[in-house]
Amino acid sequence: MTQHLAAPAAPATGTHTGWWRDAVIYQVYPRSFADGNGDGMGDLEGVRSRLPYLKDLGVDAVWLSPFYASPQADAGYDVADYRAIDPMFGNLLDADALIREAHALGLRVIVDLVPNHSSDQHEWFQRALREGPGSPLRERYHFRPGKGENGELPPNDWESIFGGPAWTRVEDGEWYLHLFAPEQPDFNWEHAAVRDEFRSILRFWLDMGVDGFRVDVAHGLVKAAGLPDIGAHDQLKLLGNDVMPFFDQDGVHEIYRSWRDVLAEYDGERVLVAEAWTPTVERTANYVRPDEMHQAFNFQYLGTYWDAAELRKVIDASLAAMRPVGAPTTWVLSNHDVTRHATRFANPPGLGTQLRTAGDRELGLRRARAATLLMLALPGSAYVYQGEELGLPDVTDLPDEVRQDPSFFRATGQDGFRDGCRVPIPWTVGGSSYGFGSGGSWLPQPADWAGLSVEAQTGDPGSTLELYRSALAVRREQPGLGAGDGVRWLDAPEGVLAFAREGFVCHANTTGRAVRVPVPGRMLLASDRVRTSVDGTAELPADTTVWWAV
Known part of the structure; x- marks a missing residue:
């Protein structure tokens, strides 16, 4: 197993150009990461205590989901005060300590910003x-x-x-x-006071030392003039498939150009990341033109099933869309709003990103490991959602009485099963909450999660955690990995993705059977055991990805 390396030092000084172009960014959902005070809810003290784990994992930056003062009608995405920490997570001193310690460990810090709407308690x-x-x-x-x-x-x-x-x-x-819950009234971004306020909020957190912002609902700030009717019978089915009068309006780009000017006032390569659901990757590229944001989430990739033809299509489209604007492509498999990919890939295609069935867990984990190596081999930046490095599945059998997702309690709209990917992660083999904290956990953890804990997987060369550690180390060491804007596709059996980058080749077998491929060089890493033969070929098991140095 390849030894993993430490993250780069001194992130706040911006010692090299464009760190975000090949960064691996780890999403922390604070309420479910680690509980520092024993009240059953994760907090900033808990996050800070686990920063050495993230350094050891080998990521470059930490993205923190909202921790602002909030009534928590939508898990903190209803902000009452953008300059205060909600008491359930700590206070501003805790935030300052977390940022400082992360920087000391060589980790950058990105915080969530929620500009489309506030809390109704604002x-x-x-x-x-x-x-x-x-x-x-x-x-x-x-x-x-x-x-x-x-x-x-x-x-x-x-x-x-x-x-x-x-x-x-x-x-x-x-x-x-309110495009979301009634407790989340939308701001009017045509009003100068709203624009001035958010530039002030940006400066507040930049002065605190954060390295960037993930902008929630970045596509939603500007509404079409006159707020016209849509007329569609099922508007929700149109989302993400067409430009809506409340989403992806061209006026949002003027806002982000002004934000980019604010970031330019600060040293250290601060960044903006767009959560922008758009009909096409070409429209997503509009958010990352040279004078706007630095990155945009690639939701088209997240929504693609484990299928070679479909994956190749979205990879090509993503790289082609970002190339003209000079922005890095981003890759992501899971987050706090969708079913974890270990469960998504355990089920048949076409069921979407919100599932209510566990599926074939062994199959799902095998595919998830292979999908991770494929993602980390692609040029650009990658996002890892907390717990995916442990191979965690979604918890699909949570009792209704413990659910807290606001969309669960509404008759229509989102499926309302996001709680399943938000269950607190396990750290130790024992304890009432597997090391999450001394006071239990705000959502119940499955009884079989002891074997998936950090403690159980650390040092086990076959574990998913050690696969992630090795992959991130190889990605940092191997010259052909990381930043870039293209791949060279190679001939391969049907159902197998094969591409080359400088000094590097990746094979990903998405089929349910073993296949043989030519050995292009020295094996670096594989998601499952790969056998090579004296005839210069290798047998890839079903749902397996392998990296080669050439």
Whole structure:
């Protein structure tokens, strides 16, 4: 097994250009990562205590999901105060200590920013409610009179992503827009005060030392003039397939150009990352033009099943879309909003990214390991969601009474099963919460997770954790891996992806049977045992990826 190396030192000084172009970024979902005070909920103290683990894993940066002051109507994506830490996670001193310690370990820190909407408990929104129609504060959101004889109908036909109307009526008769939960009113980004406020928020956290921002719903800030009706019978099916009057409007790009100017005021190569759901990768590329953001999530890749032809198609399209704007392609397999890929690949294709069945867990893990090596071999930057390095599956049998995903409690919209990928991760073989904390865990962990814990897998050369450690070390050592904008496809049996990069070849067998391929050089790493023969060929087991140095 290849020895893994430490992360690069001194991230805050920006000692080399474009660190984000080949970075491996680890997503921490704070409430489910580590509990430092024993209350059953993960927190910043817990994250800080586990930073050495992330350094040892070999990632380059940590992305923290929201930890701001919030009523937690949507797990912190409803922010009441963008400059304060929610007490459940700690305080600003804890955030400062975490950032400083991460930098000392050679890890950069990216924080979530939620600019599309605030909490309904935000000071601005509360004042807007108190002051009533005509209040200047209402202009910072989307308040409108209703339709119908007495204003009893919503202002338009837009639907919430969580299901139901995207409008809620207040006591004085006006309606306000919320593309997500009613507790998440949308900001009006045509208003100068909103734009000024967020530039100030950026500077607050940049002054704290963060290295960048992952921008939530980056495609949603600007709405079409006049808020026109859509008219579709099933708007939710259109999402991600067409430009909507509330998503992916061209006006968002002016906002991000102004944000890029703010980042330019600071040393250390600070970055912006777009969570932008768009109809095509070509439209995603608009967010990462040279004067806008640095990265954008590649959701087309995340949604692709374990199939060679489909994977090659989306890889080619992704690289081709980013090449003209000079941005790195990003690759991701799991996050806090979708079923973990170990479970997604355990089920038949076509079931989407929210599943309610565990499927064939052995098959899912085998494919997940192979998919990880494929992802890490591609040119650009990769994202790892906490626990995927342990091979964790989704928890598909959580009792209804413990679920907290707001979309679970609505009649339509998202499937509401995101809690399954948010169960706190296991650190040790024993203990009430497998080392997550001394006070249990806010979502119940499966009884068989002891064997998937960090403690159980550390030092086991066949474990998924050690595979990740080895892969990240090889990726850093091997000159042909990391940054780049293209691959050279090689001839291969049907169902096998084969491509070359400088001094490197990757084979990924997506079929359910063993296949033979020519040995191009020295084997670096494989997701399963690969046998080579004296005739210069190698047998790849079903659902296996192998790396070669050539």
